[in-house]
Amino acid sequence: GESVGLHLPTLSVQEGDNSIINCAYSNSASDYFIWYKQESGKGPQFIIDIRSNMDKRQGQRVTVLLNKTVKHLSLQIAATQPGDSAVYFCAEKMSGQNFVFGPGTRLSVLP
Amino acid sequence: DAGVIQSPRHEVTEMGQEVTLRCKPISGHDYLFWYRQTMMRGLELLIYFNNNVPIDDSGMPEDRFSAKMPNASFSTLKIQPSEPRDSAVYFCASSLAGGSNQPQHFGDGTRLSIL
Numbered sequence: 001g002e003s004v005g006l007h008l009p010t011l012s013v014q015e016g017d018n019s020i021i022n023c024a025y026s027n028s029a030s031d032y033f034i035w036y037k038q039e040s041g042k043g044p045q046f047i048i049d050i051r052s053n054m055d056k057r058q059g060q061r062v063t064v065l066l067n068k069t070v071k072h073l074s075l076q077i078a079a080t081q082p083g084d085s086a087v088y089f090c091a092e093k094m095s096g097q098n099f100v101f102g103p104g105t106r107l108s109v110l111p
Numbered sequence: 112d113a114g115v116i117q118s119p120r121h122e123v124t125e126m127g128q129e130v131t132l133r134c135k136p137i138s139g140h141d142y143l144f145w146y147r148q149t150m151m152r153g154l155e156l157l158i159y160f161n162n163n164v165p166i167d168d169s170g171m172p173e174d175r176f177s178a179k180m181p182n183a184s185f186s187t188l189k190i191q192p193s194e195p196r197d198s199a200v201y202f203c204a205s206s207l208a209g210g211s212n213q214p215q216h217f218g219d220g221t222r223l224s225i226l
Contacts, residue, residue: 032212043115043202043217044154051212089154097142097206098167099215101154 008087010106019077021105023090028071030092034099035064035075038087047075047088077107085109113137115218117203123224129191132221135184136205144204144215145178145188154202160186161208193225 013019025033031052036044050057050064050073057064063076073090090102116135124130136143144159158168163180171178175194180186190197200222204215 034214036217041219043204043219046214046216049212049214093212096167097144097159097161098156100156103153 008104008106010108012108012110013080014110015080015082017080019075019080019084019107021075021077021088021107023073023075023102023105025071025073025090025092025102026100027092027094028068030094032093033064033066033073034091035062035073036089036091036101037084038089038104040086044089080107080109082109082111115203115205115216117201117218117221119221120219121222121224123226124193125226126194127192129189130193130197130223130225132188132201132203132223134186134188134203134218136186136203137216138184139207140205140216141208142206142213142215143180143186144206145186146202146204146217148200148202148220149198157188195225198223198225 034049035047037047038044048059048062048064050066055066061078065074077084085108087104087106089104091099093099115137118133142161145157146154147157148154155170157170158178159166160180176190178188200220202217202220204217206213206215
């Protein structure tokens, strides 16, 4: 389940450190955003979402930040664990139920 | 709880053959989506249904692709005739209606190889 192109951005972090994965979105009118995690051979798995009337939302070990001024979304993972190794996608809702997915970032957790 | 179920998990067939991919959404979900994932183009929306009715099929590549949803618990994506460039992982996802801002839940996909 890898993503677009031959050069998927990769982030390598030490186990126990915090991870920050970034995403630029395209439509200033998008009002809903989702982060997904995709492990090899599996479908994207919902992690956390945020509506455009919020700047920050926290879950268990994860935080999503939304900066509408620069159309930027980030996912922060606290105390990164080996099980967090995967490809992470952001998705923005364009119109209706039409979601556009970013190219993905591969997170690699080093022991 | 059962998630989105797709079958088959893997399909290998020769070009020109008809391919049918199947999906069972999560019970109670109103929306069903078909996506295609490739290395070069990432995850692309092909079509989605609301209450079994196709709403947006603008992502369907060409007439060789068709999708149906005869009832709330079953959908098919058919390719006829198949071509090598159709090789990809095809995902089905479903979501609740709930005010339109609901996350999609994905199946584990069908890996399709057209020889």
